[in-house]
Amino acid sequence: MTYMSGPVMLRGRMIPEESATANLLRDNQPTDWLHMDPWRVLRIQAEFVDGFGALAELGPAISVFGSARTPQDDSAYQAARAMGRGIAKAGYAVITGGGPGIMEAANRGASEMNGKSVGLGIELPHEQGLNEWVNLGMSFRYFFVRKTMFMKYSSGVIVCPGGFGTLDEMFELLTLVQTHKVKSIPIVLFDTAYWRGLFDWVTTTVEARRMISPLDPHLVRFTDDPDEAVRIALGAERTDDETVNE
Numbered sequence: 001m002t003y004m005s006g007p008v009m010l011r012g013r014m015i016p017e018e019s020a021t022a023n024l025l026r027d028n029q030p031t032d033w034l035h036m037d038p039w040r041v042l043r044i045q046a047e048f049v050d051g052f053g054a055l056a057e058l059g060p061a062i063s064v065f066g067s068a069r070t071p072q073d074d075s076a077y078q079a080a081r082a083m084g085r086g087i088a089k090a091g092y093a094v095i096t097g098g099g100p101g102i103m104e105a106a107n108r109g110a111s112e113m114n115g116k117s118v119g120l121g122i123e124l125p126h127e128q129g130l131n132e133w134v135n136l137g138m139s140f141r142y143f144f145v146r147k148t149m150f151m152k153y154s155s156g157v158i159v160c161p162g163g164f165g166t167l168d169e170m171f172e173l174l175t176l177v178q179t180h181k182v183k184s185i186p187i188v189l190f191d192t193a194y195w196r197g198l199f200d201w202v203t204t205t206v207e208a209r210r211m212i213s214p215l216d217p218h219l220v221r222f223t224d225d226p227d228e229a230v231r232i233a234l235g236a237e238r239t240d241d242e243t244v245n246e
């Protein structure tokens with residue numbers, strides 16, 4: 001008898017007792033592979049495939065980063081909502097982390113203008129799910145896959161006040177641009193008083209100690225005006241005012 005296993009031919013004692021199909025369908029097998037890296041790689045791959053599939057036809061988009069903790073009566077919430085409206089009015093999708101606070105505000109503004117309101121959520125313990133203003137959402141298991149989606153599909157980014165999550169997203173973007181891994185896109189820091197101290201430190205202490213190459217002065221723009229933030233993020237405005245090296 002001849003047994004073909006793909007291109008491999010087997011005869012006699014080399015013929016396996018169980019076929020590949022029988023092996024596949026056999027139950028009560030060990031399940032430790034579920035927690036091993038090769039299986040994780042497939043899950044990661046599937047998350048990339050789902051993300052690219054969901055967003056490939058989104059069209060132009062601006063990401064808004066910012067705190068998950070900003071309450072609705074905070075002026076920053078109202079500003080992010082206005083920015084969401086402005087971005088949608090310009091025909092761009094708004095992409096956020098899909099959570100509460102600034103994310104909700106930006107999604108809310110976009111949704112109120114009947115625009116595309118994208119939420120790229122992250123699976124977290126005690127997570128509340130995507131906010132109610134998202135009309136295209138996906139939840140990610142892996143932060144790095146999710147961050148790839150923000151970077152791949154945004155033609156501009158507005159960073160509102162926030163904590164470690166926001167700082168992580170902003171510095172990831174700055175690192176990619178500064179190392180020329182992605183082309184420079186408008187990066188707007190909304191709320192001058194909140195961000196100025198950090199960037200003063202970057203452009204004095206960090207640069208003076210030669211921990212980074214001098215920051216491209218065009219890399220980030222500061223503003224306190226939501227409309228201006230939108231205009232800059234859309235690439236509609238580019239002046240040398242308010243740059244980090246001032």
Ligand SMILES: C/C(=C\CNc1ncnc2c1ncn2[C@@H]1O[C@H](COP(=O)(O)O)[C@@H](O)[C@H]1O)CO
Pocket residue numbers: 064065066067068069096097098099100103120121122124128161162163164165166167169
């Ligand atoms: C903390 C709470 C909910 C967290 N839910 C989140 N859902 C989606 N995205 C999130 C969430 N928390 C953080 N992010 C991402 O980081 C940025 C905000 O982080 P920060 O530390 O609050 O600045 C934001 O841009 C998201 O992409 C319940 O209140």
